[in-house]
Amino acid sequence: MTPVEAERPRALLAGASRRWVRLLPWAVAFVLCVVLLPTTIVVLTADYGLNGGVASALAVAQSAPLLLAVVRPLHAWYVVFAADVAGALALLGVDFEQRLLWPFPPMELVGYIALCLALGLRERRRTLVLVWLATAGANVGLGFVAPHGSGAKELLFTILGGVALLLGGVLRERSEVQRRLVEQETISEAERGRRTLLEERARIARELHDVVAHHMSVITVQADTAEYRLAALPPDVREEFTSIAATARESLGEMRRLLGVLRNEEAHGELAPQPGLAQIGQLVEATARTGGPVDFTPCDAEVPEAVGLSAYRIVQEALANVVRHAPGAATHVSLSVSRPADGQGGEQPADGQGGEQLAAGRGGERLTVLVVNEPPPEPPAGPLEVGGTGHGLVGMRERVRLVGGTLDAGPLPDGGFRVAAQLPLTEEDLT
Numbered sequence: 001m002t003p004v005e006a007e008r009p010r011a012l013l014a015g016a017s018r019r020w021v022r023l024l025p026w027a028v029a030f031v032l033c034v035v036l037l038p039t040t041i042v043v044l045t046a047d048y049g050l051n052g053g054v055a056s057a058l059a060v061a062q063s064a065p066l067l068l069a070v071v072r073p074l075h076a077w078y079v080v081f082a083a084d085v086a087g088a089l090a091l092l093g094v095d096f097e098q099r100l101l102w103p104f105p106p107m108e109l110v111g112y113i114a115l116c117l118a119l120g121l122r123e124r125r126r127t128l129v130l131v132w133l134a135t136a137g138a139n140v141g142l143g144f145v146a147p148h149g150s151g152a153k154e155l156l157f158t159i160l161g162g163v164a165l166l167l168g169g170v171l172r173e174r175s176e177v178q179r180r181l182v183e184q185e186t187i188s189e190a191e192r193g194r195r196t197l198l199e200e201r202a203r204i205a206r207e208l209h210d211v212v213a214h215h216m217s218v219i220t221v222q223a224d225t226a227e228y229r230l231a232a233l234p235p236d237v238r239e240e241f242t243s244i245a246a247t248a249r250e251s252l253g254e255m256r257r258l259l260g261v262l263r264n265e266e267a268h269g270e271l272a273p274q275p276g277l278a279q280i281g282q283l284v285e286a287t288a289r290t291g292g293p294v295d296f297t298p299c300d301a302e303v304p305e306a307v308g309l310s311a312y313r314i315v316q317e318a319l320a321n322v323v324r325h326a327p328g329a330a331t332h333v334s335l336s337v338s339r340p341a342d343g344q345g346g347e348q349p350a351d352g353q354g355g356e357q358l359a360a361g362r363g364g365e366r367l368t369v370l371v372v373n374e375p376p377p378e379p380p381a382g383p384l385e386v387g388g389t390g391h392g393l394v395g396m397r398e399r400v401r402l403v404g405g406t407l408d409a410g411p412l413p414d415g416g417f418r419v420a421a422q423l424p425l426t427e428e429d430l431t
Helices: 002-009 019-047 052-065 074-093 106-121 123-144 150-231 237-260 277-288 307-324 355-360 389-400
Strands: 294-297 329-336 366-373 407-412 416-422
Touching: 019 052, 019 307, 052 074, 052 106, 052 294, 074 123, 074 366, 106 150, 123 150, 150 237, 150 294, 150 366, 150 389, 277 307, 294 389, 307 329, 307 389, 307 416, 389 407, 389 416
Parallel strands: 294 329
Antiparallel strands: 329 366, 366 416, 407 416
8 A cells, every 4th residue: 555545535434344335425425415405405595585696505515515524524524514604694684484493404404414423433532522512602603693582493403413423423433443353353363373383383392302302312321331332442433432422412411401491381291201103092092982983093114203203193183173073973093104106195285385395205105194083973062173273283284394294184075074194204304
């Protein structure tokens, strides 16, 4: 949006979602202008006896600005208010019947009320108060020169104008509150998604540090005990092992300090060894005890610890979603090692970022993780997580992206849900 477009005033209700609502102010202003313009001329000339030229000029000044009020209601009010006061003064020079309304005839009241409503929908409280005070001041001031005396009916201009200003102001503030609530909800939803993603990434980082720390500890132990386990080591080789052990201990100490920063007060239970493929059977048994039958096809292949941990967490989140969204549904969990062409999982990259990783790893074996649940016996209380806004799917995508795999998750035509992940097993593909 250019600066000129930003300064350009918007029409009333221009932000409405429906087209007919956006066109409504223009339609009302056009109808009022078309109806009030000839009516004012006829009434001022025929009933009040005002000169035709003066009546025509007043009619144009009182009716035409209503079209401007759709975009600039305050500017239109300046013109209409001055024309109404001028019309009241002009009527003092003619002799009209006492039954006729003065200082503001009925057609002027209609136009002014519509204008006050437009003002209430656009202007701030302070401006509305000043407009009403000007209206009341003019009405009371003209009452002192009333040709037939003043009464309660002469105050209709002030009363009805104030009601229209109040109604428009209430509607404007209500719309403003609703708009701010929608904006706040949008911001909160984005913050929740970002916080969920950051929490899952921190959790993955803690688990991977545990895995790497285990390997570093093994390296340290092997390098320290090499001179005792291996006989007749040359001095230079012994010094090399000593240097390796010292470097490994230093790296392990730095990783533990970093791990202490990543952990929070609620993460003490994560100090236990990280699970892998061997523990997936326990997840299946736990899910089956909740009442839903689970069919499990295990895999005894040796996989890297990062892949095993990712597979465990994917199955864990998928089964948790089954329990949460499809209680009692029959579920099928299978693990298998295959080439990419033979895999059962989808070829869609997780988060749209795995295309290059998939192309780079086509020659290596992959672990296929498949979790499929049938429709629940009874309709679930809430919808399945389809759009990736749930914590489970966020975690799955992050874990699959971490090891350079692919993920395909979505509902099935029969009402079930399918989660399929392919995780590379070769070291060069684990990027």
